[in-house]
Amino acid sequence: MSQRKPAQHHTLPANPTYVEFPRTDGNQALWPTHTTKIVDSDGQVNFMLHLGLDSPISIKWRVQVGKAVALDMNMPEGTYVLKDWPPGYRMFDHHKGPERGPRHDVYLFGSPKGKFRSINEFIPHAIWLMHNDAHASCLCKYCSKKTQKEITANLGILASTPGPSSPVPSRGPRLPREKEKEKKPREAFIQREPQYYTSVQRVPKPVQLPQPPGTPKPAMVVERNADLRAVSSKTSMVLRRWFRDGELLWCAIKPIHDPLSGLSITLWPGIVNNFRLHSDVVRKPSPVENEAEPVVPWSVKQSTVYKIQLLAVAHIIDAADHEVLPYQAHVLSAELLDALQTPPATSFNLNRGDLQKFNPYPDGDEVPAFSDAVAPYAMAVEIASTLSSYWSLTDDWHFHYSVKPPKPRPSASSLAHIQGSQPQTLQAALEAAAQHNASTGSSSARLNGGSASTSALASQPQPEKEKEKMTTTAATRSAGGSGDEQVVTQARFQGLWWGTERIWTDELIRLKVPRRCLAPKGAENIYPPSGPGKSAKESWEKRGRDSAELGAGTRSMFMRLDGLFIADIPQPEGGVRKECRASGMLYELADLDWDDPDVQDGDEKVADGQPSSSSKAATPSAASATSRPADRPNGQLSEPGIPFPLPDAPQGYRFRPILTPSHEAVMSLSLISGRYYPRILSHPLLDEIVEQALTNPLESGGLLKSSHLWALEGLSAGYYNSVDPTYYRPDRFKMVEDADKSAHTSLEAHKQRRLELNLKQEVDELEMGAESASAPPQHFAMEVDVH
Template identity: 35%
Template sequence: MASRSVAGGHTLPPDPIYLDFERSDGDPTQQPTNTKEVVDKDGQVNYMKPVGPDDSWDINWRSQIARKIAERLGKPPGKKYVLRSWPDGYRLYCHHKGKQSAPRQDLYLMGSIYAKRFRSVPEFVPHAIWLMTDPTLDRQNCECKYCAKVPQRVISENLGYKARSTTLHPTPTPSPGVRMHRIGRDRERQSPRPGPNGYATVRRTPKPKPEKGPTQVMLQERYADLQAMYVDTNTELRRWFRIGELVWCALDPPIHSAEGSITFWPGLVDECTFKAETVPRPKSPSIYSADGEFDVDMEDGTSSVQVVTQQLGDRRSVIKGGVPYPITPHPGSSKSVTTESPLPWIVHQKTVYKVKLLGVNHDYVAIETQVLPYQGYAPSRELLEALENVPIERITSKPEEIATFNPCPAEAETDVVVNGERFAEATAPYTLAIEIASGIATCWTPTDEWEFKMMAVTQSQTRYQGLWLGSERIWTDDLVRLKAARGQIAPQGSAQILAPSGPSKSTIAELGFDEQTDPEVLKSHGARDRGVFMHLEALFVVSDVPDPDGSGVHAECRASGMLYELADEDWDEPQSSSHAAAAAAAAEPLNAQDAWAAAGLSTPTRRRNPDEYPELHVGQPFMSAPSPLKQPPVTSTTLRQVTTPVRDRNRQKARKTTTTKRNDDGPNIQLSHPKMNGVPLPPAPRGFRFRPILPEGFEVVVSLALVSGRYYPRLLAHPLLRPIVRDMQGNANEAATRLDGHHLFALEGILPGFFNASEATRWKPGRSAMVRDAAAERSAAVARSWEVRRQQAREGNAYAAAAAAAVAAVEPIRTDLDPSQGQDVVDVDVDVGMHSMLEEPSEPRIGSIGIDVQPGPPVQDVTVTVFT
């Protein structure tokens, strides 16, 4: 590569106007250390020579950069602007490389913590403008190529430099007719306003413009997670869990006490590996799974005889690059070739998880049968009461003792288990662990953003390949559960949404004669009371969402994709319904209107239970906390139903825009995700199939507040859940009355998502921030709670001692007196035991300890009823 121009001859202009940096992202440790000339044996040099402030090169750079800053800040033209100095921690260097007599020389500005080096004036100008104008130093507001991930050619053209120009000499300013398009974000920050309860609408699926290749590289981590979830497999259990997800690990052995036992410990998945092992071929299956099929451990699982361990990922590694091929459906499991004398062994593949346990400094290596999703378990009432009843003097508050506790030692001492000492030792770390887990589950953030370019040059949108939603890692192309029941979404059908499917002929045949003619009974055995799924096609941010009070607008994170319901596997689709819906959808345009009405969401009038009103908790808008959301490009025209995001949640003044009609059936470049072949749907629960309820070419757009979480295929067959499922099957009526197990059935979509939904409403910049903040907040809260209990115990002991002294001073009771004479008998009954840590002792639950956090906008709930 040819060296850039470093010609000298530049001096300070007369009467310069200096510009000063009031803030900096510089760090002297980012500057090079090889600043001395060293000549090797071949006469070559390779070092960074510092450039002084009085050097011609330094003056040239500072003059050019100051001129562009002055233009952007609207300062009077015709003045001689110069940077007085570089931002703190910055310095200009000249890279000398090659023969000592005539080395190649390149200028670099170094010192930023966000960019290793700036190679030219045009590269640093947008970064300098950001340092000059953004007092928060929010990197998301910077427009340079390293922060905004935008090609330098586009940035240079927007700054007025000639296309493909690499000169360091001043370039003419753009003519008045050239419009400067904004790439970055709005820096105006105002106080947040509460948004609407939730958003949902149906629109035509944007048709991608044919291109020669992908526009965005698919993350390898995302590819591996989707492939593991959706391909056909003969393994016992799928690799449900992903790096960084919050899960429960089954302890072996559990930590027992007389009142309750700690059987699961929360943790974050750190690594996933596949392990294959050979086992003797069983003579006959003897154990059945929860759904009636043989356990895989009792079957011939695979035809492979190789022992392979495949590393799937480590959250500490940085994965770069994409996958060379798209996800395609697995051809399906093939039957093993039977022979007259089968091999005496079979091979099983299992997933092994390395989990970082919360609250302690220990990892736990667990096989797939020892791990449950965080949404699939909650500590029992008995366990929480047992933790509450541990005397406060036996609960340690020393961080080092809490951190060194090992929930799964190699050998547990029998006498410790018997007298409950180990349970007392586990009380502090386990309480802290479940509180940290509860804190993590309240946070969310989109991840892995990529720039989505519109057909018009002025249009762009930030989209995301993934999302952290509470405990779960969600990728685009995942099948996610929505909070609404199927009967709440167009229960009678609409122009864009099909009516819920009814029971199949085989289901009707199993009903009694009277029930077969009862319309309500038939509907209740159809898809009406089941969950709704969305095949997540896109994650993006929409700006200009009106505030409820009409005072301004805010940004909102939304998702789009096809909707599915759970229909009976052998249910026959009426020929007329799909054709009629498609025809009506093609004839009827979609207008912007109330979100629920546009999506056909309604509130059924009939309750599931006369004394029960299930609640669809929408919660706060997902952009209620400050987050870096890109500013929409400045433009006078906007494509209909094409949204452009902003980089903050704060209220803005409403802007007037005009709309232009476009051909809905024509192609545009609004890609729902980085272009690739379609990802197949995961297997449906046994006995059901996924039925799309929107016409082909349409998708639904919903706010993330309506997303419950991930779908876990065949989760009810998990060995740890089989006893629970069998118990519910044996006591079906009682379980239905108590709503026992509804949270498990919701994870498979057999029941609506609101029975088991993520309530993450606190935005965080990343997963590490979620864990760090949750640990800090909940640790402080637990420490304060324990200190209050200790103080109460000390006061109770002091009162008991004083009362005992008073009793000792009382004259002994005369037994010869008649009770009718009125002799007083002192009876001291002092409560010096455990005081409740729970907000509601009658309803112990996780995350019940209050913490000192900043209050957000008031949560608005939407109460809905569900059909029976």
């Protein structure tokens, strides 16, 4: 612990508003007892000195905690100070070391959870006490068991300290700037690779190594369990709890309208601080007289309320679940982007203090002026765009599994069954697909049709020995196993920050490549794509169209993310480079009424990706859907457990496994497109956009013009709407901090270029005026109207 000397120059602000705690969990019995100064024979001291409310360090805490509490509770603008500590709390200064120059460490005692060492540690606990809700969960590090960096970032404390126009490209809108030098990630131990590694292998067999008595098994993160259950469990809620702490969203605000241009700001980017379940009692219609059984006259309707820290400003708002959208779901119009890029440079105020004072969502009927909103909104959009370029692995653990020595590779195997050309990068594959789209027509099914000549998964062939090293990964081989098997210890992770999104293992994610790019005619351990259902086939053929163009090949691929691990990649010049791999079962979207040839007569069909209890284990739709990877959640990560059920598929479709049972795909993180949002297209904020997309005429692009929307549910290829982060940051706190600093620097440079351009234009106009004044007068013939 670093030494903290008590401040000496903090005073109370003038005319403060005092804030009092309505409740407490404080206990005087928890105060330290060694409060008497005693100098031992070596001249050392070790005692706790009580600091009164008016001591400089106490004043500093009271002012900053009061400010954070007022911000969280949406109090009117003003200066807020804690009137006192919660009853049962007291601050002490720990003196330890030589009597003449002891070490100082300040603590706030009284909480049964532990002593608070800093202002940021105490703020979430103070907020919890201030809300006076005994059923709510405290978010401080001692109650939530999270790291302080995560908590500070999630609470939006960065907003009070200095510190894409379309989802495609995925980083979102950015204002023009000088060509930036390529930045290298500060943390070089994991890099995003330029090649896109893919393979299919058997699911590793977990091994339980002997552990000393009392050694705890690695536990599943609580947030991971709660987030996955929220998406996959059955619920009567109209909108599921899709969003997670720390994710970047668009939050609906009262429209900020510009009467001159007709433009409006309706959504503001923000970060989820936390969320809570909200319940409303709804009265049922009056019961029928002489009802045989008594009827409860009311029901409970539940929804989610998110606390959102709006970017660039110091305001936190509560938003209902129907008022927030995924960052990838909103497209800024070209006109609004232009308005953000070309305001008068002299009025483009980027002072941090002025930006934070702006309130995009004031109380009552008040709406801020559009001209006042341009600078803070441009800053918020720029922060969001920059934040989407960062990624990070979280919650590491060690997985032990057994492997057999590699055998000679058969002549035909695995994922190498790619038809046609073999582009070396994903971009080449996507360009090939785009060229195919442009040459095959304008309907959605035709443009996304599966053509063997353009199907490629951008996987550069690797020598077998190198592949073996890559798939067994950063492994420490140890004694154990049976026969020829060896035990491998692998570094794994429970989740990652992927740009704007929080992704956990065990959840279904979207991949960039369309289904037609993976073994369009089938391959070893890979099933061919499912064809069109009966209704789609009949409808298509009635119009004289070829139904072979339909089927799963036109849609996205999905992965149930069973594993995240580090791979050691041998380098030609020697040594290794560490990269991250994702592994899991692959799925496609099959029509509900498609007859699976691999399902025998009498077997029940699989609906929404969930196998029937009577389905045969040998069928791909049942067996591989329930195959259990190595880190299935049952509270502990090292043993298989019961998998989370797959989320709901889009209406009219079901999830169908692509790989044979007991196999999994292993691929580069670069092929991950982002989270899958079940039924997101029915969100109220998207109603108008979806309606416009469905009625868009073919001559204007038809349904394909909104492919980025359909991609959120996997109805079009993932690369139409993908999160594509580039730079690694160690945690979410660092991502938000760096995004804030980078955005401010970029916009200041943009403003300076605008000022220089305006000055040059003024000089040119003055020079032209001087030339006109010195020129001789010219005479022109005058036309006369004759009546």
